[in-house]
Amino acid sequence: MGNVAVIYYSRTGNTKAMAEFAAQGAGSVEGVKAELADINDFPAEKALSYDGIIVGSPTYYGSMAWQIKKFFDDSVKFHGKLSGKVGAAFASAANIGGGNETTISGILDAMMIHGMLVFGRHMGDHYGVVSIGAPDERVKEQCVDLGERTARLVARLA
Numbered sequence: 725m726g727n728v729a730v731i732y733y734s735r736t737g738n739t740k741a742m743a744e745f746a747a748q749g750a751g752s753v754e755g756v757k758a759e760l761a762d763i764n765d766f767p768a769e770k771a772l773s774y775d776g777i778i779v780g781s782p783t784y785y786g787s788m789a790w791q792i793k794k795f796f797d798d799s800v801k802f803h804g805k806l807s808g809k810v811g812a813a814f815a816s817a818a819n820i821g822g823g824n825e826t827t828i829s830g831i832l833d834a835m836m837i838h839g840m841l842v843f844g845r846h847m848g849d850h851y852g853v854v855s856i857g858a859p860d861e862r863v864k865e866q867c868v869d870l871g872e873r874t875a876r877l878v879a880r881l882a
């Protein structure tokens with residue numbers, strides 16, 4: 725019925741832990757296959773094989789890590805071919821107000837320029853999940869939910 729890739733960059737493990745929870749949530753939806761991938765092992769072309777893509781990044785100076793930006797820049801080769809796929813994002817930062825939301829916003833902007841379908845959340849983290857340092861229980865619940873809702877949308881669109 726569909727598949728979802730959870731792609732992340734993580735230097736000290738916080739974003740990776742969030743990605744694992746999101747993949748757990750996506751994989752819990754019947755008929756949807758979830759895959760977890762380090763951005764370093766995920767060439768941009770690979771995104772073409774998925775119905776949904778969830779991207780996570782640490783916040784670096786209020787923006788996504790260059791590895792994630794490179795992924796999007798590389799995707800210009802097949803611009804238009806991600807149109808209609810589902811997208812979501814999450815980010816980790818050191819500080820409250822440290823730029824988590826601007827990082828998420830940058831990722832969602834790139835997805836929208838691709839014509840991807842992105843969605844919000846009326847409670848909790850509206851744009852995508854944010855974590856200050858290592859994910860706590862709240863972040864865990866939101867990441868699992870982000871994965872689940874992405875996978876449910878993928879299944880509905882199939």
Ligand SMILES: Cc1cc2nc3c(=O)[nH]c(=O)nc-3n(C[C@H](O)[C@H](O)[C@H](O)COP(=O)(O)O)c2cc1C
Nearest residue numbers: 734735736737738739782783785786817818819822
């Ligand atoms: C180059 C660099 C820039 C950073 N910039 C910010 C920042 O602008 N705001 C912030 O709150 N944290 C910033 N941080 C902290 C990281 O976003 C934070 O430690 C994050 O949880 C790391 O994620 P990771 O464990 O997945 O690598 C920065 C860290 C580095 C190495």
